[in-house]
Amino acid sequence: MKRFAGWSLASPATLAVVIFLVLPVVATIITTFLTPAGPLAPYIGFFGSGFRRTVLWRTIQVSLITTVIALFIGFITAYVVSRSPGWLKSILIIAAVFPLLTGVVVRSFAWMIILGKNGILNGMLVGTGIIGEPMTMLYTQGAVIVAMVYLFVPLMVLTLVGVLESIPDDLIQASASLGAKPMATFTQVILPLAVPGLIVGAVLVFTGSFTAYATPQLLGGESQMVMGTLMYQQAMVTFDWVSASTIAAIMVVITIAIVLLMTRMAKRLNPMAV
Amino acid sequence: MTTKLHPALIAFTALVFVFLIGPLIIVVGAALSDTTYLTFPPQGLSLRWFENIFAISAFRRTILTSLQIAFLSTFIALLIGIPAAYALNRYRIQLPGWLSTLFVLPILVPELVLGFSLLKNVAVQFNAPIYLSLVVGHSLLVLPYVVRVISASLASFDFSIEEAAISLGSPPLKTFFTILLPNVRSGVIAAFILSFITSINDVSISIFLTGPGISTLPIQILAHMEQFFDPTVASVSVLLMALTVAVMAIVERTLGLTFLAK
Numbered sequence: 001m002k003r004f005a006g007w008s009l010a011s012p013a014t015l016a017v018v019i020f021l022v023l024p025v026v027a028t029i030i031t032t033f034l035t036p037a038g039p040l041a042p043y044i045g046f047f048g049s050g051f052r053r054t055v056l057w058r059t060i061q062v063s064l065i066t067t068v069i070a071l072f073i074g075f076i077t078a079y080v081v082s083r084s085p086g087w088l089k090s091i092l093i094i095a096a097v098f099p100l101l102t103g104v105v106v107r108s109f110a111w112m113i114i115l116g117k118n119g120i121l122n123g124m125l126v127g128t129g130i131i132g133e134p135m136t137m138l139y140t141q142g143a144v145i146v147a148m149v150y151l152f153v154p155l156m157v158l159t160l161v162g163v164l165e166s167i168p169d170d171l172i173q174a175s176a177s178l179g180a181k182p183m184a185t186f187t188q189v190i191l192p193l194a195v196p197g198l199i200v201g202a203v204l205v206f207t208g209s210f211t212a213y214a215t216p217q218l219l220g221g222e223s224q225m226v227m228g229t230l231m232y233q234q235a236m237v238t239f240d241w242v243s244a245s246t247i248a249a250i251m252v253v254i255t256i257a258i259v260l261l262m263t264r265m266a267k268r269l270n271p272m273a274v
Numbered sequence: 275m276t277t278k279l280h281p282a283l284i285a286f287t288a289l290v291f292v293f294l295i296g297p298l299i300i301v302v303g304a305a306l307s308d309t310t311y312l313t314f315p316p317q318g319l320s321l322r323w324f325e326n327i328f329a330i331s332a333f334r335r336t337i338l339t340s341l342q343i344a345f346l347s348t349f350i351a352l353l354i355g356i357p358a359a360y361a362l363n364r365y366r367i368q369l370p371g372w373l374s375t376l377f378v379l380p381i382l383v384p385e386l387v388l389g390f391s392l393l394k395n396v397a398v399q400f401n402a403p404i405y406l407s408l409v410v411g412h413s414l415l416v417l418p419y420v421v422r423v424i425s426a427s428l429a430s431f432d433f434s435i436e437e438a439a440i441s442l443g444s445p446p447l448k449t450f451f452t453i454l455l456p457n458v459r460s461g462v463i464a465a466f467i468l469s470f471i472t473s474i475n476d477v478s479i480s481i482f483l484t485g486p487g488i489s490t491l492p493i494q495i496l497a498h499m500e501q502f503f504d505p506t507v508a509s510v511s512v513l514l515m516a517l518t519v520a521v522m523a524i525v526e527r528t529l530g531l532t533f534l535a536k
Contacts, residue, residue, distance in 0.1 A: 006365030013358035017376050021414055024391035080287040099294050101518045103475030105492045106511040110297035113304055113312050120314050211384035214477040228386050235390055248387040255384055
C-alpha cells in the first residue's frame, strides 16, 4: 500500500525523465553504433580526423586550465569570505550570487566589450602607451579561458564557502597555539578538510567547461572550436546528425566518467569519514 | 574571536570581487551610451537603446516567449516535482535507491546533449510543435532544482504532524494544502525562483529547440549579435540583470539571501 502510494506520487516525474531524457539520450548514443558503415565507424571517423582530435584536445585543455584557475581563485576567496564578519559575509555572498544568476550570454557579452579590438582593455593599453596597436584578444584561447573562469568562479566560491565555514575556528586556533605557522595550518589543517569541497567544485567547473556552448561560441568563434560548438555546428549547420551524436556520446561518457571517478575520490580523501 | 586574515589575502579577495562585478557594471555603462557602437565609459547618456529593444519586434516577441516558457516549465516542474520529492522523503524505504539518482540526471547529462536528443528523437520524430518542445526541454532542465530544493526542506519536516492530521480525519488533499505545503513554503519559493531564472537564461537546450518564428530571448540575443554589435544587446542585458535583482530581492524578503549559498 505504502509502496503503491510512493510510486504513484513519484511516477509523473519519473515518467517525464525516462521518456524525455533517458530514452532520447540513449537513442542518440545507440544510433552511433548502428550506422551502415559499421558499429564503430563514427568513432574511427572522429578520432581519425586531425581537426576533431584538435578540438577534443583543446576542449580538455581549456577545461583543465579553467578548473585549476577557478580552484585557486575560488578557494582563497571562499576562505576569506568564510572568515569575514557576518554583515560583510552577506554582502560578499550577494556579490557572488548576482553574477551566477545573470545569464551566460550576458556574462560572455561583457567580456566581448572588454576584449574587443576597440574594447576597453585595448583602449586602456594603447591609451597608456603600453602597446602601440590594439591587440587581437577576442577569438583566442585566452579569451575563452578568461570568460570561462569568470563564469565559474562564483560557483566555486559558493560551493567552497559552505565547506570552509564548517571548519571550526577552534581547530585553526588550536593548530596555531600548538605552534604551527599559518602556512602549516593551511596545508595541514584547512586544505585536507576542504578536499571534498574542492573535488565537488572541480567536477562542477570541469564538466561545465567541457560541455559549454555560448561562451566558446561568443569569445572563441570558429577558430577556437570546442566540443560544444563543434557539436552544434555538425547538428545545425552541416546537418550531419551521426557526427553530432558521436560528439554527444563522447561528451556524455567523459562527463559521467569524471563525476564517478571524482566522487569516489572525494569519499576516499574525506578525512572526516571514518 | 575570529581568525586573523593576512592582508594579502584580503587584497586578493577584493580584486576577485572587482573582477566579478566590474564586467557587469561595464555592460550597464555601455547600455547607457549615446553612440551607435559599444563603448565604455559611455559617451553621452541616453536611453535610446532601451527604446530600441522594444522597437525590434523579434525582441518583443522573444521576451514574451521566454517569460511564458519560464512560467509554464516552472509550473510543470513544481507540479510533478513536489509529489516526487514528497514520495522520496516519505516513502524512502519503499522506493528503490536509484530513483533519487534519476532526478539528478538532467544535471549530469550535458544540456547540449539533452537539447540535441530532444530535437532528434522527439521533436523531429514526432513532429512536435516548437513551443511544446521548448516547454518539455525547460521543464526537464529545472526539475532537478525543484526535487532537490523541496527534498531539502522536507528533510526537516516532521511527518508525524501530517499523520496526526490524517488520523483526526483530515482528507489527504486538504492535509497536503493545509499541513504540508505551508511547512515547505520557503522551499517552494526557492525552487520557483531557481527554476524561473534557469529557464530564462538557458541557451544550450533552447538553441536546438527554437525554430522559425519561435525563439527565446537568449537565442535572439545571439542572433542579433551576429549581425549588429550595437548597445541594444547591452540594454537587453541590463533588463535581464534587473530581473535578477528583482528575484534576489524576493529571495531576500522571503528567505534571506544566505539561503542561496547553501
